Amino acid sequence: MYRERASRIPGAVVWARTLEPGAVAPVLPDGCMDLLWRDGELLVAGPDTRAYVPDAATGPRYAGVRFAPGAGPAALGVPAHELRDRRVPLAALWPGAEVRRAAERIGQAPDPAAALEALALARAGEPDPLMRAVAARLAEGRPVAETAAAVGLGARQLHRRSLDAFGYGPKTLARVLRLQRALALVWRGVPYAEAALAAGCADQAHLAREMRALTGTTLSGYARAAKSATPTPSGSWSVA
Structure with missing residues (x-):
């Protein structure tokens, strides 16, 4: 099941998805960067130049904030080219203790997508x-x-x-x-x-x-x- 809504961050989209077993399909390039929560883990998806196929063994629950093209670096604090065609733990970009607390807070929230959006909103800067x-x-x-x-x-x-x-x-x-x-x-x-x-x-x-x-x-x-x-x-x- 997939659902989405407009974010309070201008141009961004907040989404959530629960995958059925085996329901893995490619993610196509879109010019965007995403902040992700995946069953207790916080990740960043960089901009893709080719289709990305998720690992079928990963957890079934996801939430994400998809930033508009060009807006991700202001929120995540890293130039987009450093994350091109990569998925990296958020702890590689932000202080580890802060990320662990945020992941725990999001995992305990009634609506993980809303809690993830709040985290992104607190960090969101003004895009160029x-x-x-x-x-x-x-x-x-x-x-x-x-x-x-x-x-x-x-x-x-x-x-x-x-x-x-x-x-x-x-x-x-x-x-x-x-x-x-x-x-x-x-x-x-x-x-x-x-x-x-x-x-x-x-x-x-x-x-x-x-x-x-x-x-x-x-x-x-x-x-x-x-x-x-x-x-x-x-x-x-x-x-x-």
């Missing part, structure tokens, strides 16, 4: 407004060069600041967000070719190549899985 503008423009499908000019950054400056904010360069973020736009349409039943053009791909073949490159699966595979599961807002249907 320039990078927030970059993410918003790329999410709309604006070209990277146009985005750089609009925010007043050179190509190298934009790339360097994007590594810290998003975990990868603006071109990769643009690809990830374009794929997410397309998958949101596919999940709603829009034909592949129409979804590809609406999302900003050249054609259906372009979208299919991006799907394979970023997720390791196919559009038809995603569509089949989406029919039998509840995807998250980021187009995946499992835990982070």
